[in-house]
Amino acid sequence: MTKILKRLLITGAGGGLGKVARERLSYIADTIRVSDIVDLGEAAPHEEIVNCDLADYVAVNDLVAGCDGIVHFGGISVEDSFSRILKANIEGVYNLYEAARKNGSPRIFMASSNHVVGFHRQDERLDANAPLRPDGLYGVSKCFAENLASMYHDKFGVETALVRIGSSYPEATNRRFLATWLSYDDLISLIVYVFEAPKLGCPVIYGVSDNDTVWWDNSSVRYLGWRPTDNSAVFRDRVYADEPDPGPDDPVAIYQGGKFTQDPIIED
């Protein structure tokens, strides 16, 4: 079977979703280049391992060279201090897009986050055009990534899927996850559809399975043909049994970003 890509770069390959991607995406490219600042173990025959700090402009350029696809899980994925987020998620993402612009415009799967819209209420239904309402510095940095990607698309033709990942874990383990859960199978199929599309553009996609509980409307990206098949409802009874009812006044029951909306500014 023909591979979709020649060389796929997976950043953040040592993190939770990076590991999943590394394990399951080997078949879509001739070579998988995996990268992180942490140790990534042994390279499989189809793999190249590159240790790289995203804040290093020159290193990122080398990292991207030769790739025709990028899955970007790198950077910080929780609330953190501004200085650390600035390095990893703002300078790092700028470096990535500059490298892409100079190296043949590989298509990018960008791990954005539901925390770019975390201050919307849970009874609001959001589509791709919902106003950004980030719930912390991490969320703001993901807004930056979305805005930068948009500019590189409009100005330089770099295509990016801006995937606002909900909660991607093996199972949905709390009430909020009933709405935000993205199964690993649905995550992987989404990545494949993003790289298979003849024309991608720069769409916002909510990274979420076909859950009974719905906050997000992905109808604007149905042109990609991706239709998730898993459903968090299978975990509902257990979640209701295990997790106490927070009551209607708890932020975790009010805002889409859940307890991220309560995080303080973390100072260095």
Place this chain on the structure above:
Amino acid sequence: MTKILKRLLITGAGGGLGKVARERLSYIADTIRVSDIVDLGEAAPHEEIVNCDLADYVAVNDLVAGCDGIVHFGGISVEDSFSRILKANIEGVYNLYEAARKNGSPRIFMASSNHVVGFHRQDERLDANAPLRPDGLYGVSKCFAENLASMYHDKFGVETALVRIGSSYPEATNRRFLATWLSYDDLISLIVYVFEAPKLGCPVIYGVSDNDTVWWDNSSVRYLGWRPTDNSAVFRDRVYADEPDPGPDDPVAIYQGGKFTQDPIIED
């Protein structure tokens, strides 16, 4: 298993849907208090039976005291004279909300009706924000219930599910019901989801199964996780065989409220 509620009040428990609720909801509360103005037979061990006229302010207060959930099927559910509707559906609902306000704000499942929007055409697709277009005095009284509930929510925090029930019967028995049918299973599951939700608010919900024929769009309440599973399409062939085609100029084929739109004002 933990019960969702301590004491659930079911009003109108002697009526069609009240009986269904009484039979099937016993497991969701420690105690079920059933009420009507008609005889309700013997109380089961988990039940309390209270005869109560909703127009009696003091009695309604006593009825509500001690309950943390209310399923309100009480009152008149067809077109009737203004004086009777005034007593049962306007004064009665005011009494219910005053009692709720004074007794710990139990969550309320309010049986509203599709007849609050009955003068919309059948080729219009309505969501929760569709303008009210009641089709008779009954429909107007259900608008009153919705508006009053909205005010008690905004002002006093009483949560209500405003459920615009379509046609809840064992089967869909005419062409209009192909669009409006709500199976008993879907009705009961909706009630359960309403009481299980950590935060309900005061949403408008169309009480309708997952029928192929669709007038109403419930996407705004998908945050509750309720997804009906029955479909009136299984009755379609029989309905088409049994019921003569009304033709395109019959109000029953034009308006969502069907023949209610033709009811005259009933005078005392």
Place this chain on the structure above:
Amino acid sequence: MTKILKRLLITGAGGGLGKVARERLSYIADTIRVSDIVDLGEAAPHEEIVNCDLADYVAVNDLVAGCDGIVHFGGISVEDSFSRILKANIEGVYNLYEAARKNGSPRIFMASSNHVVGFHRQDERLDANAPLRPDGLYGVSKCFAENLASMYHDKFGVETALVRIGSSYPEATNRRFLATWLSYDDLISLIVYVFEAPKLGCPVIYGVSDNDTVWWDNSSVRYLGWRPTDNSAVFRDRVYADEPDPGPDDPVAIYQGGKFTQDPIIED
């Protein structure tokens, strides 16, 4: 000049706006029938004075007979107890519409109120289809009037202008009135346009002048040709000088209904 109407009924003619209407509308009908439960003084030559309690079904029928236009300012126009609102604003309005239906369907200018949408925030812009969010029992009763009028239009062809009057006074005397002010000149011109329109239907109209401060969008009724000409901005400096800043957390600065949103339920 030809009069627009043969006989115009003004209810609530002893109240604030009723007096304005009585004084300024004499030229639009051959006869003006003024009505209230309070004393209305001497009848001018073109006037008929009728004392009438709106809760009296037979009296209202007589009141309406022979009129081809009604300006309805009657009933209660502030928060009050449910029993009083029920009589004046619910039974009274039903009586009015039944009388209209039986007496040739005179066109009705209904004084509804901004308090039917009083729990919307001031930074929301509302059009005619904004969801009803009444801010008290008075607001709920005006919702009832709107819904009843809608049904009498759809079912019986009675035309009504549902005029959500803001704050109609000689001047705008506080910050909230900068948005809600309706000058007397604009009020009167609106009444005239309502009766002059070849076809009225049953539109929602925000009764508000052309103020710089805007919460409401009347574009849906520009087909009537009414364009208000006064502007509360002329009072802005005085209001800012006279009224202390409430601060951003005062309900009077948050909700469109202002301090009505803080009124308790008034018990008899």
Place this chain on the structure above:
Amino acid sequence: MTKILKRLLITGAGGGLGKVARERLSYIADTIRVSDIVDLGEAAPHEEIVNCDLADYVAVNDLVAGCDGIVHFGGISVEDSFSRILKANIEGVYNLYEAARKNGSPRIFMASSNHVVGFHRQDERLDANAPLRPDGLYGVSKCFAENLASMYHDKFGVETALVRIGSSYPEATNRRFLATWLSYDDLISLIVYVFEAPKLGCPVIYGVSDNDTVWWDNSSVRYLGWRPTDNSAVFRDRVYADEPDPGPDDPVAIYQGGKFTQDPIIED
């Protein structure tokens, strides 16, 4: 079983979809009248065969007489010269509607085309109110048919289903068809639902199966009860293996009309 219609006319019965309709729709009418300018072979017992040029006003009148339903597949269905399109698709359709108006207003299933909106991009999601953006003279002629049908509905009560057929073939054989494919089963069921509906009106319907890849939103016609069941996704792997990736700059990957958008004006 009772037939839905007395006599159904199928025009263009010698063309691709006309043949499918002829084969599968025999059960819905007592008599099927099939028509084309090409030879239609032997008539089955329930059939009448009429050779007819749609540009012949008198002949079309005779063709329509006695029919209570019409499936209009006649005319030209690809880009062609203006003179030929004028005859077949503009004069022909006018003749058809005049004949319908004069012969009891049979209900019409009009084969419109996705090429009336062919210049919308593939990442746009269109509903029935999307602006017309035809992609050639053929598309313009189908806009004409839609507009003429709309006028005959508003003015004379002729009901038409304006079915913007995607790509109706046994299988989806290229990437664009993953979005546009309409299976024969779904086509036939749509025709049946159109004729069974008590009231049809003059709706725009996208003729497309329940594909994973979606450009068009049919929610406005869910009142008809039609829910397609086939899905082009079953052909996806084969299509991706067989057809080379056009790349993001090929019009076939940009516009909904695909390569029709590149057709030149064909001169006689």
Place this chain on the structure above:
Amino acid sequence: MTKILKRLLITGAGGGLGKVARERLSYIADTIRVSDIVDLGEAAPHEEIVNCDLADYVAVNDLVAGCDGIVHFGGISVEDSFSRILKANIEGVYNLYEAARKNGSPRIFMASSNHVVGFHRQDERLDANAPLRPDGLYGVSKCFAENLASMYHDKFGVETALVRIGSSYPEATNRRFLATWLSYDDLISLIVYVFEAPKLGCPVIYGVSDNDTVWWDNSSVRYLGWRPTDNSAVFRDRVYADEPDPGPDDPVAIYQGGKFTQDPIIED
């Protein structure tokens, strides 16, 4: 002063608006080429007079050659038989666009008509994306012109202003014209703005003055900078005095197209 255009073609220069354009637009081009099938009198020094039947393909090509702007008032502007409309408004417009395509793509001011949306009700507010609802064969032919122009823009880059002219006369002389009136000054300024715009595209513009009575929303073309300044309200009193009230059930008071909606099909 620099002229906007080198040679402006005005078709239908012998008709009502053609005469106005001929008189007032002399200053915007070095040469004005005026055309009609009727006699156009003497040519002024800056004018060229060409007699031309729009249905003559070759003649239209010659007519357009050398022009960099076209104001198209030619063709039939009232309801007529299909055969006559076909020649003048369908074949004629096709000929015009083919000539434009082959002769340097002059910018076109197309006189479309409010009768492309004539079956919308007067209490509907339409913007540029309102569904087409033509009110007769004339209206359908103007839809054809709009659709053809859209295709020539998308496919060949010909820019057209699709101007849905209301009622352009010296004064507003009936109630419907209070909404539809376009003063000659506003018409002329619109034509100038259309030709002065650096980029026009193919927008729908409602050709209407700044009347108090409004059915149409031109906000989507405010990028052109055109803001009409006349107002039919100055004629309101006279219109109301002169024209009897049609009553709410007269089509002239219901539909935007007025009495065009009642025209029968005119047969040859």
Place this chain on the structure above:
Amino acid sequence: MTKILKRLLITGAGGGLGKVARERLSYIADTIRVSDIVDLGEAAPHEEIVNCDLADYVAVNDLVAGCDGIVHFGGISVEDSFSRILKANIEGVYNLYEAARKNGSPRIFMASSNHVVGFHRQDERLDANAPLRPDGLYGVSKCFAENLASMYHDKFGVETALVRIGSSYPEATNRRFLATWLSYDDLISLIVYVFEAPKLGCPVIYGVSDNDTVWWDNSSVRYLGWRPTDNSAVFRDRVYADEPDPGPDDPVAIYQGGKFTQDPIIED
């Protein structure tokens, strides 16, 4: 007269708009604290001059302390290298908001820019919810400011007016400025209204005068009462005479951001 504020901070007071603000806003606060990295000359009696680099966290904290209002014109206001923009517009804005959060949450007038939406076409009409489409690194940095302000509002209650300033100069000097021009008078009145509003929230405001040429819709902030009064149309004739027509294919005629959309990435 009572001052609106006790101490107003104006950052970037040495720049173009900073100077205008410094000159004209002296009357709205007891003390004006002006700041820049360039020399600001002599302090007037009501002024405090503070030299401050926005990238210096501690200095910014001192700068903000004691202020109850901030007009933020500081930072870079044209396209520049990422490293410079990072310091001034990303770290600088973070420092400003942290200082605001720790110093009593002064209200902020943030000079955002039309370049956050610069890749929208000029024939698109944008409101406050239009998707961000920045046209360069400068635009991306202003998106960052908007997103950060949104988060500080939702999380910590800091109120900001996000003012997307068009082109604020004494006169409109080119065709694009006909749409984007903001007169100094309108700029100053907007600042005053922002600080006078009882409740501001965190709204997006297009900083633009009441020009005939319109790309932006400010109706969502009409609750503030600000209505600009100047109009670029007075400069139109001169602009058209002075500036050559760019033609429809020049980016300056296509995109709202004009020639910013053509700026390359500036490398250090």
